[in-house]
Amino acid sequence: MKFHMHEVFPVRSGSSKSFTLTAPLQSSGNTNLTQTLTALREEDPAFSKVIHAQHVERGQLVATPDDLAQKMYVLMSGRVNLICTNNEGRRLVIATLEPGAIFGEGALDNPGDPSTFVEAAEPVSIWVIPATEARMLTMQYPILGWGLLQTYGERLLQVENSLEDVAYKKLPERLATLLLDLAEDGDVIKGVSHQALADHLGTYRETVSAILRDFKRQGLVELGYRRINLVDSEALEEIAGIAEW
DSSP states (O other): OOOOOOEEEEESSTTEEEEOOOSSTHHHHHHHHHHHHHHHHHHHHHHHTOOOOEEEOOTTTOHHHHHHHHEEEEESSSSSEEEEEEOOOOEEEEEEOOOOOOEOGGGGTTOOTTEEEEEEESSSSEEEEEHHHHHHHHHHHHHHHHHHHHHHHHHHHHHHHHHHHHHHOHHHHHHHHHHHHHTTTTTTESOOOHHHHHHHTTTTHHHHHHHHHHHHHSSEEEEEETTEEOOOOHHHHHHTTTOOH
């Protein structure tokens, strides 16, 4: 989702100060938002007073469904997964959020989904704002509302892409796409279990493991403990349907 908006956000009603956000809230735009909020926290004691900074390690719980209904979260660094579960306890990653994301809209009188929680995909730094203060701050600092809107848009785009993949792609294609997206430095995926891959695809761990073994047999990947090396990225791109001709 691409936005090309240039907005000036007042710090608070009646204040002569202003902060400018001139980039979309993804990639460099995310950095712009986190830098703006960091400057706001440093310059405004009232804003800083209600912020509770937390650090969460990979795989640990960031927010329960109840937390999302009662608090607002600002992701300052790292990535988190929004995960929902069904009656059988199966997990599905419905969105992965990056720095600059603002979520926990339940704090703004929206109860949210009682089956959705948030988990750290890697070590993260996050700001937590209680519900009462979140409502007040969103009115005083429009940049927070803008961040919520952008995060909603990114989440919707990811859900739409996932639905399209489910409708038109088979699991090997979807897994190949996921591996390419997760690879660091082009060819290595570290710290991601087969179960985590299954959660992203909405399938069973055994199914993912079987496909990975087939990829290994074809010489496309090498498998280790929570480590996958992409041996033939071009072949995986071809399977994923994203190869350039």
